[in-house]
Amino acid sequence: MAVVTMPQLGESITEGTIARWLKKVGDPVKKYESLVEVITDKVNAEVPAPVAGVLKEIRVQEGATVTVGTEICVIEESVPATVSSAAPKQSAPSREEQPAHTATAPTRNGGEEAHGRLSPAVRTLADEHGIGDDELGKVQGTGVGGRISKRDLQDYIERRGAGAGKAPAVQAPTAAPRAGDEVIPLSPIRRSIATHMVKSKQTTPHAWTVAEVDMTNVVRFRRSVKESFKQREGVDLTYLPIVIKGVVEQLKDNPRLNASWGEDKILVHHDFNIGIAVSIDDGLVVPVIHQADKLSIAALARATDDLARRARAQKLTLQDVQGGTFTVNNPGTFGNILSYAIINSPEAAILSMEAIVKRPVVLDGDAIAVRSMMNLCLSFDHRVMDGANAARFLQGLRRWLEGVSEQLPLY
Amino acid sequence: MAVKTVIEAIREGMDEEMARDQSVFIMGEDVGQRGGVFLATDGLFKKYGADRVIDTPLAESTIVGLAIGAAANGMRPIAEIQFADFIAPAMNQIIEEAARICYRTNGDLNLPIVIRAPWGGGVHGALYHSQSIEALFAHVPGLKVVAPGTPADAKGLLKSAVRDPDPVLYLEHKRTYRLIKGEVPDGDRLVPIGKAEVKRQGKDLSLIAYGLMLHYCLEAADTLAAEGVEAEVLDLRTIKPLDVAAVIATTRKTGKVLVVHEDNPFAGVAAEVMAVIMEQAFDALDAPVMRLTGPDVPAMPFNHVLEAAFMPSPEKILAKARELAKY
Numbered sequence: 001m002a003v004v005t006m007p008q009l010g011e012s013i014t015e016g017t018i019a020r021w022l023k024k025v026g027d028p029v030k031k032y033e034s035l036v037e038v039i040t041d042k043v044n045a046e047v048p049a050p051v052a053g054v055l056k057e058i059r060v061q062e063g064a065t066v067t068v069g070t071e072i073c074v075i076e077e078s079v080p081a082t083v084s085s086a087a088p089k090q091s092a093p094s095r096e097e098q099p100a101h102t103a104t105a106p107t108r109n110g111g112e113e114a115h116g117r118l119s120p121a122v123r124t125l126a127d128e129h130g131i132g133d134d135e136l137g138k139v140q141g142t143g144v145g146g147r148i149s150k151r152d153l154q155d156y157i158e159r160r161g162a163g164a165g166k167a168p169a170v171q172a173p174t175a176a177p178r179a180g181d182e183v184i185p186l187s188p189i190r191r192s193i194a195t196h197m198v199k200s201k202q203t204t205p206h207a208w209t210v211a212e213v214d215m216t217n218v219v220r221f222r223r224s225v226k227e228s229f230k231q232r233e234g235v236d237l238t239y240l241p242i243v244i245k246g247v248v249e250q251l252k253d254n255p256r257l258n259a260s261w262g263e264d265k266i267l268v269h270h271d272f273n274i275g276i277a278v279s280i281d282d283g284l285v286v287p288v289i290h291q292a293d294k295l296s297i298a299a300l301a302r303a304t305d306d307l308a309r310r311a312r313a314q315k316l317t318l319q320d321v322q323g324g325t326f327t328v329n330n331p332g333t334f335g336n337i338l339s340y341a342i343i344n345s346p347e348a349a350i351l352s353m354e355a356i357v358k359r360p361v362v363l364d365g366d367a368i369a370v371r372s373m374m375n376l377c378l379s380f381d382h383r384v385m386d387g388a389n390a391a392r393f394l395q396g397l398r399r400w401l402e403g404v405s406e407q408l409p410l411y
Numbered sequence: 412m413a414v415k416t417v418i419e420a421i422r423e424g425m426d427e428e429m430a431r432d433q434s435v436f437i438m439g440e441d442v443g444q445r446g447g448v449f450l451a452t453d454g455l456f457k458k459y460g461a462d463r464v465i466d467t468p469l470a471e472s473t474i475v476g477l478a479i480g481a482a483a484n485g486m487r488p489i490a491e492i493q494f495a496d497f498i499a500p501a502m503n504q505i506i507e508e509a510a511r512i513c514y515r516t517n518g519d520l521n522l523p524i525v526i527r528a529p530w531g532g533g534v535h536g537a538l539y540h541s542q543s544i545e546a547l548f549a550h551v552p553g554l555k556v557v558a559p560g561t562p563a564d565a566k567g568l569l570k571s572a573v574r575d576p577d578p579v580l581y582l583e584h585k586r587t588y589r590l591i592k593g594e595v596p597d598g599d600r601l602v603p604i605g606k607a608e609v610k611r612q613g614k615d616l617s618l619i620a621y622g623l624m625l626h627y628c629l630e631a632a633d634t635l636a637a638e639g640v641e642a643e644v645l646d647l648r649t650i651k652p653l654d655v656a657a658v659i660a661t662t663r664k665t666g667k668v669l670v671v672h673e674d675n676p677f678a679g680v681a682a683e684v685m686a687v688i689m690e691q692a693f694d695a696l697d698a699p700v701m702r703l704t705g706p707d708v709p710a711m712p713f714n715h716v717l718e719a720a721f722m723p724s725p726e727k728i729l730a731k732a733r734e735l736a737k738y
Contacts, residue, residue: 121666121697150697
């Protein structure tokens with residue numbers, strides 16, 4: 001008898017909604033065959049059967065949202081016909097099979113360093129309560145060298161159970177519905193955005209700064225290669241991949257912006273994984289271009305186009321939304337010229353590209369000219385860096401963009 | 412129920428078994444007229460006579476050899492080895508004959524022998540009156556090894572050992588003989604071989620011990636409690652067969668285990684207990700399993716300072732337990 005639990009489908013995902021059962025009670029299932037569709041905050045996924053057998057019991061009905069680790073169904077294992085004498089040895093593989101899909105899934109992203117080595121007892125207890133690596137980072141360790149002891153975790157679970165571990169302000173200022181109000185139930189993605197925004201604003205001291213960039217050269221460059229690029233590559237060359245290229249170059253020189261706050265330490269990332277904010281129906285996702293430093297502008301253009309397309313089609317995979325180290329936001333497409341973005345924690349900063357507008361500008365020789373100007377707004381975690389870091393980064397990026405010429409390599 | 416010493420409980424156990432069963436008899440060096448060097452058999456010679464309380468030559472091999480012959484012919488001998496340190500000459504009889512006869516005869520012949528041996532140190536006994544020998548014999552399949560620590564367990568296990576169909580090595584810690592007093596239930600109460608007992612409940616860490624070390628652990632647990640650490644104390648009582656279920660149960664309860672014995676560590680009882688824990692309760696461990704034992708040196712020194720350095724003590728247990736609690 002194998003019990004299937006709600007898998008942990010991402011680092012910070014704590015619950016999932018059963019969208020559709022693909023199997024009925026009594027149906028035979030093959031190992032790894034899809035059992036059920038699950039909607040989470042970030043992605044939709046199909047949960048595979050950990051063992052072959054017959055679906056014996058469905059414990060969570062369609063539409064219900066349950067926490068990671070909740071038992072969702074039971075599979076009665078089939079006895080392999082060819083090795084009937086060895087069958088009893090197979091009687092309890094569920095414990096071995098499950099972890100691959102539950103909390104111990106190999107989705108660690110620096111989490112191991114965040115909480116130190118775990119004893120088997122702590123690991124077992126964490127698995128039982130569906131506590132992932134991210135959450136373990138929040139547990140205060142009192143053992144030798146700050147190790148999390150079993151008692152530390154028990155205390156944490158007790159407090160969490162009592163509600164103390166939950167973000168209190170999420171339910172703070174709520175409005176009662178008035179006559180005539182339309183009530184929109186929260187979609188998982190809406191709720192996820194709400195939770196993450198509140199958490200980021202509550203836990204991260206945001207600071208904000210703006211640089212004014214003369215994009216005239218970039219506009220010219222883009223105009224000159226736009227047509228041929230579209231013909232060759234099949235995708236539009238927008239400003240986004242060019243700016244991402246510049247961002248990555250500046251992150252290399254300013255590593256503090258490509259980092260995360262780790263309570264008692266700062267984690268500087270050596271991967272340059274750039275998240276791009278994509279708006280979708282009543283929501284926003286931030287798919288990630290992994291190792292953007294290894295990509296050319298053309299490759300970045302294809303990657304941004306592909307991610308945006310798949311985001312709107314709700315075809316993003318887990319990999320697509322994980323591991324970001326810095327986010328680039330492009331609200332300029334809507335025409336506004338300033339925005340104060342909320343940091344996509346645990347990242348340390350988020351850059352907003354504002355609208356490119358023609359303005360009279362005083363040039364070096366005191367001449368006045370019409371130039372294409374853009375504001376670059378940066379929100380940053382003031383725990384991780386100070387204004388000087390942020391300014392150096394923005395000014396470096398400004399110089400890089402203003403220095404763009406026909407020689408800028410697309411490949 | 413009355414308060415008795417360990418030695419009184421052992422004597423009473425033998426007395427009651429001899430009265431109950433005519434086939435039970437005692438033999439050993441000075442056990443008769445003299446009543447034994449520790450007076451374990453004091454008064455029994457007078458009560459049961461020279462036929463049932465027999466003085467033997469100073470020849471341990473002979474004592475056990477005779478016991479084997481008598482047991483093979485329907486008797487239930489209690490053979491006393493004056494000090495466990497002197498058991499070596501009888502090893503061939505114990506290991507090669509007594510422990511293996513049941514297997515060798517395909518179960519036709521059982522040898523219901525009890526071999527009593529005072530063991531352990533801390534009594535200024537030096538090399539030949541302080542040794543711990545349990546690991547040597549626990550290694551031998553076919554032999555049971557018990558090491559009670561309290562008067563009640565001493566009496567109950569002695570009765571069980573006498574009635575057991577197979578050879579039992581019954582270890583009595585000589586420092587507990589008169590030091591440890593405790594309630595002993597009246598009547599014919601047996602303590603089963605192979606059952607450990609939780610002597611103190613706790614949830615923070617487990618101390619596993621037997622013999623004199625049980626009492627040292629209980630003493631350390633009192634101090635720990637004052638420091639806010641609740642130690643569970645598991646008394647193995649029987650070393651072989653080991654009560655694996657009890658060891659695993661306390662491990663799962665606390666996740667932190669310290670095994671204590673005065674025998675040296677290499678391939679000792681603690682090593683076996685730790686191995687069992689690793690095999691069966693790894694997922695419950697919150698700290699490395701620890702042990703506190705006497706050192707791997709040839710023998711207990713006579714020099715009192717060195718003897719104290721050799722012996723585990725409540726203070727040493729306390730220090731180790733604090734380390735474990737803090738881990």
